[in-house]
Amino acid sequence: MKKNDLITPEGTRDLLFNDCLARRAVESKLGKLFTDFGYSEVVTPGIEFYDLFSGSCRHFRQEIMYKLTDSKGRLIVLRPDSTVPIARLASTRLASAVLPLRLYYNQPVYENNALLKGRSDEIAQAGIELIGGEDTERADYEALCLGLGSLEQFDRDNFRFEIGDIGYFKELVARLDVDESTREEIRLLISVKNYPALNDMLDSIGSTPVTAALKMLPRLFGGVEVFEKAAELFTDEKTDPILEHLKDVYLKLCELGYGGKISVDLGIVSHADYYTGIVFKGYLSGVGQAVLKGGRYDGLLSEFGRPCPAIGFGVNCDDVANYLRRNSLAPEIKDPDCIVFAEAGRSAEAVALAKELIGQGMKIEIGVHKTFEATREYAVKRGIGLIYRIGSEVEKIEL
Amino acid sequence: MNKPLRIALTKGRLEKDTVGLLEKIGFDCSAVRDKGRKLILPVPDGNLEVVLAKANDVITYVEHGVCDLGVVGKDTIMEMQGTFFELVDLGFGKCRFALATKKGSSFYGGYKVKTVATKYPNITRTYFESKGMDVDIVKIEGSVELAPLLELADGIVDIVETGTTLKENGLEVIEDIVPVSARLIVNTVSMKLRQDEIERLVALIENTL
Numbered sequence: 007m008k009k010n011d012l013i014t015p016e017g018t019r020d021l022l023f024n025d026c027l028a029r030r031a032v033e034s035k036l037g038k039l040f041t042d043f044g045y046s047e048v049v050t051p052g053i054e055f056y057d058l059f060s061g062s063c064r065h066f067r068q069e070i071m072y073k074l075t076d077s078k079g080r081l082i083v084l085r086p087d088s089t090v091p092i093a094r095l096a097s098t099r100l101a102s103a104v105l106p107l108r109l110y111y112n113q114p115v116y117e118n119n120a121l122l123k124g125r126s127d128e129i130a131q132a133g134i135e136l137i138g139g140e141d142t143e144r145a146d147y148e149a150l151c152l153g154l155g156s157l158e159q160f161d162r163d164n165f166r167f168e169i170g171d172i173g174y175f176k177e178l179v180a181r182l183d184v185d186e187s188t189r190e191e192i193r194l195l196i197s198v199k200n201y202p203a204l205n206d207m208l209d210s211i212g213s214t215p216v217t218a219a220l221k222m223l224p225r226l227f228g229g230v231e232v233f234e235k236a237a238e239l240f241t242d243e244k245t246d247p248i249l250e251h252l253k254d255v256y257l258k259l260c261e262l263g264y265g266g267k268i269s270v271d272l273g274i275v276s277h278a279d280y281y282t283g284i285v286f287k288g289y290l291s292g293v294g295q296a297v298l299k300g301g302r303y304d305g306l307l308s309e310f311g312r313p314c315p316a317i318g319f320g321v322n323c324d325d326v327a328n329y330l331r332r333n334s335l336a337p338e339i340k341d342p343d344c345i346v347f348a349e350a351g352r353s354a355e356a357v358a359l360a361k362e363l364i365g366q367g368m369k370i371e372i373g374v375h376k377t378f379e380a381t382r383e384y385a386v387k388r389g390i391g392l393i394y395r396i397g398s399e400v401e402k403i404e405l
Numbered sequence: 406m407n408k409p410l411r412i413a414l415t416k417g418r419l420e421k422d423t424v425g426l427l428e429k430i431g432f433d434c435s436a437v438r439d440k441g442r443k444l445i446l447p448v449p450d451g452n453l454e455v456v457l458a459k460a461n462d463v464i465t466y467v468e469h470g471v472c473d474l475g476v477v478g479k480d481t482i483m484e485m486q487g488t489f490f491e492l493v494d495l496g497f498g499k500c501r502f503a504l505a506t507k508k509g510s511s512f513y514g515g516y517k518v519k520t521v522a523t524k525y526p527n528i529t530r531t532y533f534e535s536k537g538m539d540v541d542i543v544k545i546e547g548s549v550e551l552a553p554l555l556e557l558a559d560g561i562v563d564i565v566e567t568g569t570t571l572k573e574n575g576l577e578v579i580e581d582i583v584p585v586s587a588r589l590i591v592n593t594v595s596m597k598l599r600q601d602e603i604e605r606l607v608a609l610i611e612n613t614l
Contacts, residue, residue, distance in 0.1 A: 166598055199490035199596070202588075224490075228600065269597065289594050294470025295488070296594070 017119055017127025028327040028336035029130060033112050035159055036132045036321060040110040043152060045134050048109050050091035056081035059090055061309050065277045070117050072127075084116035089135060089318055090306070096137050097310035105138030105314065106145070112323075126324060133300070133320030137307065142315050146255055146284045146302065149317045153298055154264055156321055157288045160330060167267055168227070169256065169286040170274035172301070173248045175223060178240065181216045192220060197275045199224040215240050227271035230256065236272060252284065280306065286319070290329045297325045340369055344392035347373030347381045352396050359394060409447070409454040410595075410602055413463040413472040415481070419587050420457060422497040423476045427451065430609045452602070461485055464590070473595035473603070479585040480564055484525045490591040492607055496614055498587035502528060504580040505571050506560040507553050512579055522552030523562040532562065532582050550574045 014020060021029060037047065056073065059066040072084040085091065088111045096107055112132040119125040134152060139145030150169065157165040175196065179189050188211075195204040201224065208217040219240035226232050233253045237246070252270065259268055274285045281301040288298030300319020307314050330336035344363065348356035360370050371390070373381040378395055385393055385405055395401040414420040424434045432451040440446055446455045456472055460481040466472040468487045475489075478498055482491065502525070506512045512519060520541040523529045533540045545552055550570060552558040564585065565571065565578060589610065591603060 168597055198488075199492060199591075201492055202494035203491075227597075269600070271597075289597055291594075291598055292470070294468065294592060294594055 015127070017117075017125065019126075024336065024338050025327065025331065027339055028331050029323055031337050032160070032321075032323045032326045032330065033130070033132055036156055036323070037110070037112060039152065039155055039159065040132075040134055043108070043148075045108040045110040048092060048095065048111055049113060050085065050088060050095060050111070052085055052113075053082045054085055054091060056083050058094060059083060059086060065280050070119070072116050072118050085113075086117060087115055088113060088131060088133065088320065089303070092135050092318075093137075093306045093316070094310050096135075096316075097307055097312035101312060105140070107137040108134070109137065110134045130323040130327075131320045132323055133318060135316060135318035137316040137318075138314040139317070140315075142283070142302070142304075142317075143251060143254070145315070145317050146251075147258060149300065149319060150255060150259060150284075150286060151262070153286060153288060153300060153319050154259065154262075154267070156319075157290065157298060160326055161290060161333070161335060164291045164333075165267060166269070166289045166291070167264070167286060167298075168269045168271045168274065168289075169252065169259075169284060170227075170271045171248050171252045171283055172275060172278055172281045172285050173283055174236070174245055174252075174272050175220075175275045176278065177245045177248065178216055178220055178223070182211060182220075184211060193275050193278055196220070196224050196273055199273065201225075223275075224273040227273060228269055230260075230270070232270040232272065255284065277301075284317070288321075290326065292332070293325050293329055295322075295325070297322045297329070341388065342371045342390055343368040344394060345371045345373050345381060345385050345390055346394045346396070347375075347378055348396040349378070355396050359396060359400065363394075407452065407599075407602065409452045410474060410599065410606065411454045411456060411472045412474040412476070413456045413458050413466045414476050415460045415463050415478065415587075416457050419460075419476055419478065419498050422587065423495070424455075426495070426497075426610065426613060427453075429613050451606070453606075464489070467590050467592050470592045470594055473592050473599060474606075475590045476587055477590060479583075479588055480525065480528070482588060482590070483531075483583070484527050486527070488593060490593060490596050491588050492591055493589040493610055493614075495587040495589055495610070499585070500564050500566040501584045502532075502562060502582035503565040503578040504532075504560055504562050504582060505553075505565070505576045505578045508575050508577045510559070512560050519559040520557065521560050521562055522549050522558035524549055525562060528582070529562040550576060 059071065066086050071086050074082050076082050092109055092111065100107060110133065114128050114130050117127055117129065119127055136145050136149055154167055179192060192207060195207060205221055208221050211217055222239055226236055233249055236249055256268065256270055274287065280303055282304040283302035285301035287296040290297050298319055298321045302317040304315045307316055346356045346360045356372055360372055363370050375381045375384055381393060391405050393403045395403055414423050424437050427448065428434050432448050434448055436446045437448065437455050444457055448455055456466065458466060460477055463475040463477040464481060464485045464487050467475040467489050476495065480502065518539055518541060520543060521529055522543045522545045524545060526542050526544050529542050543552065543558060549561045549563045552561060553576060554574060562582065568578060571577060596603060
């Protein structure tokens with residue numbers, strides 16, 4: 007016997023019945039929401055050139071990409087992300103389309119995770135990209151509203167959202183007289199909220215208002231008071247507008263009634279090479295990682311020769327589906343109401359009756375056993391309480 | 406009352422030191438002290454639930470969010486990596502990573518590629534990569550000191566506290582790599598969803614240290 011023909015590769019799984027239904031429900035709800043707000047679906051290839059994901063502001067480590075080669079020996083990867091292909095698409099085939107572009111996707115991405123970490127290598131993702139929205143404040147607001155709406159529709163009470171602006175960190179760190187690798191190290195320490203190491207590092211650089219603000223950055227999260235704290239720590243003509251814009255968006259979202267659901271976190275500094283402005287994450291309680299991630303990436307499209315602002319987010323549909331299943335919020339498959347069994351030579355009648363019953367709103371199965379007795383036994387095993395037996399006349403048998 | 410915060414402690418010395426710290430804060434840890442065979446133990450007045458686990462598992466539990474917090478050595482964090490917040494240097498469980506060789510041997514001499522035995526292959530690799538040096542790394546599960554004595558390796562990278570074990574076996578530290586101590590780590594989502602409770606606990610801990 008072959009060794010690997012009965013199992014799926016590490017990090018992948020077969021999705022059955024209710025699990026499958028839950029995942030599709032998540033996808034279709036998101037699709038509906040995105041469509042209602044004027045977004046059109048696009049599908050990009052499952053495999054792409056490695057080069058696409060190795061540009062300067064694309065944050066994919068080569069270790070996490072599944073790689074293969076095409077017939078000419080060129081390096082191909084399984085799509086690790088959908089935003090970059092969509093940025094390519096927007097700059098090539100949609101180069102002459104009227105802006106803004108409102109695009110959405112619903113397709114898996116692939117990640118080569120370390121073994122035995124319990125993480126999926128194939129992740130179902132659905133999300134939007136709003137490309138070329140000239141008034142970035144309005145675009146930010148729209149993307150955030152859609153992000154909030156995405157999670158809200160799954161569980162109104164148990165989701166949380168956090169917003170930040172990576173521009174604040176970038177402005178602060180740019181004022182330090184240090185080399186690029188030190189800046190990157192500071193960013194990493196902030197992103198993992200490693201207070202002790204961050205303090206040591208900044209102390210060694212010196213004591214200025216900038217280092218003091220950077221030291222506090224991982225602690226700058228919470229409600230509206232964060233803006234006051236940040237303004238106390240550091241203020242100038244470049245950082246003030248960033249905070250003002252973020253505060254404005256935050257207050258607007260509070261007006262929509264999301265006040266208790268949103269917090270501000272100026273310490274979101276992940277993917278600093280890629281994001282340029284507002285960044286946000288969404289959480290469902292009990293799920294160990296963010297289920298929604300997004301932000302503004304105004305630099306990406308210029309890498310494809312079409313400079314324009316853009317913002318988007320992606321939702322991890324698998325995580326949401328698992329959450330719904332765990333909390334009994336997912337739809338469940340309904341058992342058939344009855345079996346239609348036809349005696350030999352009457353299968354055409356069975357199909358006709360089946361159609362009629364379906365028309366009445368029933369879910370049916372057509373019997374494929376040899377005898378009525380076998381059909382009956384099967385019905386009992388499946389817990390189906392009704393059989394239509396088609397002989398010279400139709401007999402309705404309740405079990 | 407909210408669901409308790411769940412904290413995973415590394416079994417052994419870090420567990421004892423952490424319990425000591427929690428008691429100093431004023432929490433009643435009697436259930437943790439008389440645990441018997443139980444693995445999940447309540448600290449009712451702190452609204453905490455203590456889970457006892459091996460060091461690597463502490464990180465796994467916290468990363469997946471089944472425990473909100475964890476106490477684990479920096480050595481394990483460096484070796485395992487992972488996604489979580491590292492909030493507090495607890496100051497106990499202090500030791501260091503060091504490179505040790507047989508007394509009198511010259512590790513950096515000659516052109517032969519050196520072999521290094523260790524329980525921490527990732528830390529060892531990163532360390533020698535940062536020096537731009539190619540070494541063969543052999544992972545050993547038990548007493549790493551044996552490897553140079555049996556001439557499997559030219560040196561070892563290991564945790565050193567006092568250095569007594571090394572000395573008794575004719576080995577000596579030739580380089581300190583990095584200091585190590587216990588850290589309080591937090592799941593990234595818990596940090597957001599239970600911010601107030603976690604910040605309160607962290608403040609209590611920081612004030613008691």
